[in-house]
Structure formats: structure tokens, C-alpha cells
Amino acid sequence: MQHTSILLLFLALAGAAILIFIYVFRTSKNANSDEGGMTNALRKRFWFILILFIVLGIFASVTIPKSPYFLFADEQPSRVVHIAAAQYYFLMSNEAIDPKNPGAGDTIEINTGELVEFRVTSLDVNHGFAIYGPNNDIVAQTQAMPGYVNRLRWKFTTPGTYNILCLEYCGNGHQLMKSTFTVK
């Protein structure tokens, strides 16, 4: 849903911008030498900047609170899944992963509606941890960085098989990194 709205918003804005440029170009092509260009240009510029400022301000104040850092920040996660990424696999475990002895990991099943916290790190280079839903759109993501643990909180609403792909270039097996978990 968000994917489609983003694309439509972009196409609408880009289309409008291109039309304005074409229109302005045509006014120049059709202009007579005695025409004076834009009237009251400074005032129009002022209004344009003011409107743009207000629109951007509204967008920022609406979208910033929806940033992933603030999602479910006041709730306690009922489930923690530990993720360690490495060239070229993801290790998933219900228990904390010891980087020196990572173990074999667990098969992960998550219930719809429960608040899960993914604690994501890397055992070697930077990797991405992107969760793709049953219709193969990105649902949520964070990065896997060596020496750090990124905490991603999410509630799944749709049951099915979810793929995990790496979205940070990590070497010549980058495109092969994949794992799955199930949402019941």
C-alpha cells in the first residue's frame, strides 16, 4: 500500500514539474521580443518559498513520528529474535548469539499481533536485514553492523512465509543471502 502511494505521489509530482517546464519553454518559444517575462517575480518567488516551506514542514511533522525508531517504543516486546548476519547467510535464534561460537540457530515462528524485537548484528561486514512479506514487498528493515546491535520492533498482521534478504552490498555472494521465517 505504502509502496504504491509513494510511486503515485512521485509520478504526480514529477509529471507536474515536467509539465511546468514544458509550458515555460513553450511560452519562451512563442514570446514576442517586446514581452516582459514574469511580472511581480519577487512576490511570486516569496509565496512559492513560503508554500514550499509550509508543505515540507507539514510533511516533516507528520512523517517523523512514524520513523521506525519510535514504533512501539512504549510497549514491551513479547518476543525477541536474535539475528546474526555473515557472508553469506543469516543466523536466527531465540537465544542470544555468541559471536565466537554462533551455533546453528533456530527455526523461527512468530504469531500475528505479537510485538517482536529483532536484535540484529553482523559477524563480519555490514549487511542489511530486510523482511519481505508474502507478496514480496519490503515490510520492514534495518542494517546489520559489526560491533553493534540494531533493535527493530514489528507486529505482523498477515500470516505466511516471510523472506529475509540482505540489502547492504557485502561481497560477491550478496545476492544469495536469504533466510525465511513463518508468521502464524
Added chain:
Amino acid sequence: METSKFNKITALWIVVVLVLFIASIVLGIIMRLNQSEVISLYPTTFYTDMTVHGLTMIGIWFVAGMAAINYIMERYVKTSFYANLTALILTVFGVVLLWVSAFVGDFHAGWTFLHPLPLKLMWEKWATPMFLTSMAILGIGWLIWSLSLTASLLKKYSFSQVFAWQHLTKDPKTETPPFVLISMVTLVGIITCLIVAVVLIVLLFAEYFSRGTFVNDALLMKNLTYFFGHTIANEMLYLGLAIIYELFSEISGKPKWKTTWYVALAWNFTMVFILTAFFHHLYMDFVQPEGFQIIGQLASYFASLPAAGVTVFSIIIAVYKTKIKWSLANILFFVGVAGWVVGGLGAVIDATISNNFILHNTLWVPAHFHTYNAMGNVLFSLGFFYWFSKQFSGEEIKYKFSKLTIILLILGGAGFLAAFYFGGADSIPRRYSTYPVEFTTAKTLALIGATFASVYLIAILIFFANISKRCLNVIFSRS
């Protein structure tokens, strides 16, 4: 004699840039063909190709902007020919080392060479130090050039004049030309990010030679990488804008643009925003302090205010209902500004943290930066190249070639970029040599991308064929 030397070196820069541009476009088309599975490369070959494509493109369009502003700056101040020549020699040397480290040594850590990947040695052992040396050589050459141009400006203009602060007062006594102001603002960003690049490379070398006794912090290194990478990729666009402020009115047969209080204010704000917007590359690193993430979104948003409200609006005013002399050069500038706006819209959408959550490192990212590069900044520089070469022959490119070039550039660019945008909205990852089967549209989009990029390449070849002879004449002329 001095002018002749600058003519020759600028012509040489143009030829070098265009030859490397054509080679790098071919590398890009090869990547899209591999993703569409029309051809089949080893993943390592794909990723060496990707590393070279990204770094060469960033490098050549940076030096193209620098060569252009150096040439124009001679109108206002005396600049150092030897700094320009040093940068040219070091750029060619650096690019050769980069290509050898990648194509012979298999180095393939990507253009961002994000720590600790370059130190993992998944290639010839010598390729990492050679790659880092190539980056150091490029960085030092460009730093010398930037510092030299800054010194030239500061010899004539005082510190406050070069930033046009007197224009913020009611009655400015002296005028700082917009070209001087924008060049200075851009040089500040360039020098800052090149110093950071030098620190980054020293830290990578230190870890490489420490044999495990010294390990850099991954988050710090990522911040340094994007401070350098984002800033240089943006500043090269602003170099292109300096050219437009100087040449658009001149080529159009109109009075020169002047610095006003709002132009001075806009560019001083731009200088600050551009140095803090890089935080948006780290949105998905949740351990980064939240304050930086919000600064990243606000700086990315508000950087568009001076850009749209002053520069884009000025171009619109200059053209709206105004009879002007259109030529290939100012049409390229005008189309380039439109491309820059469209790419900027894609960028602002992606710089929104809640959108980046589902767009980060998908094809949306190459979509927007290819828009404001291939359809923006490149066109600014091509406009300059055309204007420069025309000075020495006096002839316009034949009308049919001009028209064909523009049509193919727009058609090729639009199709090639659309494939990226639709792919990004479809969650298709960037930097994948081939796609998992789940991405049902990915192969088709890659083929569409390769096809339209070939159309864009044809336009560049026509352009090159038309201006390279003039540039070679300048290089080999006796005067």
C-alpha cells in the same frame, strides 16, 4: 599564452571525461543486461564492473564541474594552471590504478567501499592497497586543486565578500558575482569532504597494516564514508549550477544574473544543509543517535528550499514569456534543471525516514541519483562542453544533430530511469548481480533499463562525435 594553456587543458579534461563516460555507460548497460539474464557474468565480474562504474562516474563528473568552474573563474581571478595540471595528472593516474585494482586484481567492494569490506581480501592481496592508494591519489589531487582555487578567490575577495555577506545589508557597496559565491560555497563543501576522505583512507590503511591489532569502529567509518561520498556527489551538482548562473543568461543573449540578498542567503544556507544531509544514508542504522536521523531528514527537506525557491525559480523567470536565443547549450541547461527537480523529488521522498524504511537500498536509490546526475548534472556539464567547443569553431552543431541529441537523451534517460523507479517501488534490491525468482518483474525492468540506456548512449556518442574534433583541435593547436 595563459588563456591558451587553460583552453588546452580544459579541452583535454573534456575529452578525458567523455571517453571515460562512454566506457562507464557501457559498464552500466552490461550490469543491467546481466540482471536481465541476457548475458551471464560471474558475480565477481559484475561487482568489479559495479565498483568501477560508480567510482568513475562520480570522479569524472566531479572533475568535469571543476574544470568548467576553473575555466570560467579565469574571468574573475587568476588561477593556478599547475594546480589544474596536477589534478589532471593525478586523476588519470588514480583512475588507472583504480581500474587495474578492479579489473586485474578483482577488487569489488563497491563505490562506497564500506568498512570493513575492503579489508576482507576476497580478491588479489595487492588489490586493496592499490585501490586505497588510487583513492588517496585522487583525493590529494582534487584537494590541491580545490585549495588552490579557494586561495585564488581569497586573494581578490575578502572572507565576507566571497560569501556575499555584504548583500545581506541594505546597501551593498561591492558586488560578489553569483558565480564566485556559488563556487566558494561549493569549494568549502568539497574541501571539507576531501579532508574527511583523507582521514577515512588513513584509518583504512592503519587497520590494513596493523594485522589485527587496530580495528576501526564500523559506525564511525560509515559516517565518515557517507560524509565524504554524499557530499562529493552533491557538490558536483552545485559546480554545475555555478556554470548555469554564469552562462545561462550569456548564451541566451540576456543581461548577466546578479547577486541579490536572497541569492546570497540561499547559498549560505545551502552550505550548511549540504554538510548535514548525509545522515540520511544512515537512517537504517538504528544505533545512530536519533537526533542525527532527524537532522538528516530536516536538512534533506530544507536543502530543497533555496534550490527550488532561488535557483529553479530563477531559471523559470529567465525563460517564462521571454524571447531568448536557444542553442544546444542552454537547452541542455534547461532540461538539466528539470531533471534535477525530478531527481530531487525522488530524493526528498526517499529522505523521509518512514519511506526510507521500505525504500532503503532498493532500486529507488539509483533511480533518484541517476535522475539528477544523468538527466541533471551531466547535462549541465555537456552544456558547458558545447559552449566551450563552439567558442573555437564558431559553428553550431547542425540543427538536426542538436535536436536528435536532445530527443535521444530525454527518451533514453526517461525510459532507463522509469525502470529504476518502478523497480524501487516494487522492493527490488539494488546491487544484485542477478535477482531471486520471487522478483517477477526484475528481469524485464532490467532489460528495459539496458535498452533505454543504450538510446542515451547513442545520444552521447553523437554529441561526442560532434565536439571531440573541436576539442582535439584546441589541444593540438600551436597558439
